[in-house]
Amino acid sequence: MRSQHCYFPQEPDAPRPLTVTIPRRVRFEEIDPLGMVWHGRYVSYLEDGRVAFGDRYGLRYMKFKDEGLAAPIVKMHIDYKASLRFDEIMNIKTTLHWCDAMRLNFEYHITGQDGRLMATGYTVQLLTDMKGLVLLMPTAWIEDFRQKWKDGKLE
Amino acid sequence: MRSQHCYFPQEPDAPRPLTVTIPRRVRFEEIDPLGMVWHGRYVSYLEDGRVAFGDRYGLRYMKFKDEGLAAPIVKMHIDYKASLRFDEIMNIKTTLHWCDAMRLNFEYHITGQDGRLMATGYTVQLLTDMKGLVLLMPTAWIEDFRQKWKDGKLE
Amino acid sequence: MRSQHCYFPQEPDAPRPLTVTIPRRVRFEEIDPLGMVWHGRYVSYLEDGRVAFGDRYGLRYMKFKDEGLAAPIVKMHIDYKASLRFDEIMNIKTTLHWCDAMRLNFEYHITGQDGRLMATGYTVQLLTDMKGLVLLMPTAWIEDFRQKWKDGKLE
Amino acid sequence: MRSQHCYFPQEPDAPRPLTVTIPRRVRFEEIDPLGMVWHGRYVSYLEDGRVAFGDRYGLRYMKFKDEGLAAPIVKMHIDYKASLRFDEIMNIKTTLHWCDAMRLNFEYHITGQDGRLMATGYTVQLLTDMKGLVLLMPTAWIEDFRQKWKDGKLE
Numbered sequence: 001m002r003s004q005h006c007y008f009p010q011e012p013d014a015p016r017p018l019t020v021t022i023p024r025r026v027r028f029e030e031i032d033p034l035g036m037v038w039h040g041r042y043v044s045y046l047e048d049g050r051v052a053f054g055d056r057y058g059l060r061y062m063k064f065k066d067e068g069l070a071a072p073i074v075k076m077h078i079d080y081k082a083s084l085r086f087d088e089i090m091n092i093k094t095t096l097h098w099c100d101a102m103r104l105n106f107e108y109h110i111t112g113q114d115g116r117l118m119a120t121g122y123t124v125q126l127l128t129d130m131k132g133l134v135l136l137m138p139t140a141w142i143e144d145f146r147q148k149w150k151d152g153k154l155e
Numbered sequence: 156m157r158s159q160h161c162y163f164p165q166e167p168d169a170p171r172p173l174t175v176t177i178p179r180r181v182r183f184e185e186i187d188p189l190g191m192v193w194h195g196r197y198v199s200y201l202e203d204g205r206v207a208f209g210d211r212y213g214l215r216y217m218k219f220k221d222e223g224l225a226a227p228i229v230k231m232h233i234d235y236k237a238s239l240r241f242d243e244i245m246n247i248k249t250t251l252h253w254c255d256a257m258r259l260n261f262e263y264h265i266t267g268q269d270g271r272l273m274a275t276g277y278t279v280q281l282l283t284d285m286k287g288l289v290l291l292m293p294t295a296w297i298e299d300f301r302q303k304w305k306d307g308k309l310e
Numbered sequence: 311m312r313s314q315h316c317y318f319p320q321e322p323d324a325p326r327p328l329t330v331t332i333p334r335r336v337r338f339e340e341i342d343p344l345g346m347v348w349h350g351r352y353v354s355y356l357e358d359g360r361v362a363f364g365d366r367y368g369l370r371y372m373k374f375k376d377e378g379l380a381a382p383i384v385k386m387h388i389d390y391k392a393s394l395r396f397d398e399i400m401n402i403k404t405t406l407h408w409c410d411a412m413r414l415n416f417e418y419h420i421t422g423q424d425g426r427l428m429a430t431g432y433t434v435q436l437l438t439d440m441k442g443l444v445l446l447m448p449t450a451w452i453e454d455f456r457q458k459w460k461d462g463k464l465e
Numbered sequence: 466m467r468s469q470h471c472y473f474p475q476e477p478d479a480p481r482p483l484t485v486t487i488p489r490r491v492r493f494e495e496i497d498p499l500g501m502v503w504h505g506r507y508v509s510y511l512e513d514g515r516v517a518f519g520d521r522y523g524l525r526y527m528k529f530k531d532e533g534l535a536a537p538i539v540k541m542h543i544d545y546k547a548s549l550r551f552d553e554i555m556n557i558k559t560t561l562h563w564c565d566a567m568r569l570n571f572e573y574h575i576t577g578q579d580g581r582l583m584a585t586g587y588t589v590q591l592l593t594d595m596k597g598l599v600l601l602m603p604t605a606w607i608e609d610f611r612q613k614w615k616d617g618k619l620e
Contacts, residue, residue: 028187028188029187029193029195031187031188032184032186032188033183033186033187033188033190033241038183040184086188
């Protein structure tokens with residue numbers, strides 16, 4: 001699937017975005033009386049995508065915690081294009097776009113069983129310490145992650 | 156509504172059970188594809204009942220926390236008798252039964268808009284310290300609560 | 311609370327937006343391990359706001375259904391500004407903005423116990439028939455609602 | 466893991482129970498402020514176990530629907546023994562016990578990452594037609610399933 005639209009337009013010289021795609025099956029309790037996935041359940045789909053991304057690239061919740069960091073979501077947006085149905089196996093494609101500031105800009109594309117685009121969305125996360133103060137400078141761990149990304153060592 | 160059945164049979168000389176009843180409206184996202192409340196949502200209804208009970212009788216989560224106590228649920232049981240529907244206003248009747256041991260034995264009766272019994276259930280909670288060690292003796296706060304209950308000062 | 315920002319900028323001659331505000335208490339199961347409301351729970355807060363709005367202005371789910379209409383959400387956006395805590399009583403202010411096209415443009419402002427702005431957001435709903443076909447023209451019921459709104463009879 | 470206890474005691478000549486075990490990872494949104502899985506989330510774990518069982522033995526929701534049948538849960542019971550933690554991979558073992566009457570008696574054993582027993586439980590489902598009337602006699606499909614089970618052809 002090729003998405004023309006991008007929620008986070010990039011500078012030409014920014015490192016290439018990082019992407020992970022996982023399958024996810026629609027659960028019975030996610031379906032509403034109209035036989036469609038209730039729109040609020042997609043938040044969990046985005047989270048599953050983000051968790052899979054973190055597993056792959058070393059950005060796991062527990063790692064953040066060990067580093068004394070949190071990554072609260074400050075913005076979430078979802079565009080619903082078609083309805084997922086019970087038992088359907090969707091694909092959740094999660095993409096992290098480069099950002100010079102200390103934030104995580106994730107973009108999501110959910111496709112249905114037949115490859116059709118069902119929903120897109122994005123989230124923005126700030127990086128904070130455990131008191132909730134926003135990081136202005138990267139910690140060593142984050143700087144290391146960013147350097148590897150720039151150097152093309154994360155693909 | 157008079158329920159013949161009781162999940163916690165009582166000694167004749169036990170203090171009378173304490174009861175709180177609250178209304179609760181069925182939410183759209185609680186309905187399954189068959190047009191009925193999904194069985195797992197009732198857990199939230201029991202919790203709403205328990206919270207209302209705690210508000211009335213001073214057994215709030217924050218109070219437990221301030222006392223260095225937790226009250227984890229170790230047993231939950233629900234009998235489903237009929238199906239709640241969207242937008243229906245149910246009544247959740249929550250009853251605490253006396254127990255000599257350090258545990259909270261709650262019983263629940265959920266009735267529909269027309270007074271019909273839709274579900275019954277119970278939960279059992281242990282009292283523990285914040286490390287999860289089970290209390291064997293009541294703390295001063297709990298002893299005080301139990302004494303007032305015995306003295307009929309909680310009705 | 312006066313919000314400077316508006317997600318749906320209006321023409322000067324558009325009918326005034328309609329607003330309903332309701333209180334909502336944060337539930338235990340809505341809190342995450344960091345002690346804050348998990349970001350996905352806000353979707354339910356928006357829905358509660360929308361339901362209260364529908365109750366007040368006659369736009370209830372059941373009425374839509376009786377009219378052979380559905381109002382699927384095609385866009386949702388939330389900006390998180392501060393963290394709601396357990397047991398906090400928030401206020402959910404739900405505002406419907408006029409739109410010439412056949413859609414419902416709702417905006418939301420959630421304030422905390424102390425009046426502080428905790429989150430804002432919006433949703434866009436299309437109007438469709440039960441087969442999912444988008445309405446291009448208002449039905450009699452919708453036309454009546456819109457006329458009353460224009461005539462200032464809905465405040 | 467060998468569980469001494471059984472919620473559904475069996476006649477000696479009953480067909481052997483059928484079992485499916487699946488792994489399931491604890492999700493972030495399932496954790497409560499105390500760092501443990503909120504007790505209500507286990508309902509979803511049981512459902513995941515039941516769905517995996519249905520996939521393996523041909524008792525899927527869609528098959529029931531095609532047959533004009535529903536299988537509403539009329540009883541649910543959970544015993545909590547220890548707390549699952551974030552990101553822990555549990556195993557959900559789901560066992561269907563033989564029952565002469567037209568009902569599905571499922572038993573569940575959830576073990577943690579280290580093989581420790583974390584929770585057990587059971588559900589009882591009735592078989593009904595789409596109007597909610599309880600089946601007294603098996604349909605051809607169900608009779609076929611039961612015969613295969615008796616004949617030891619389902620293991």
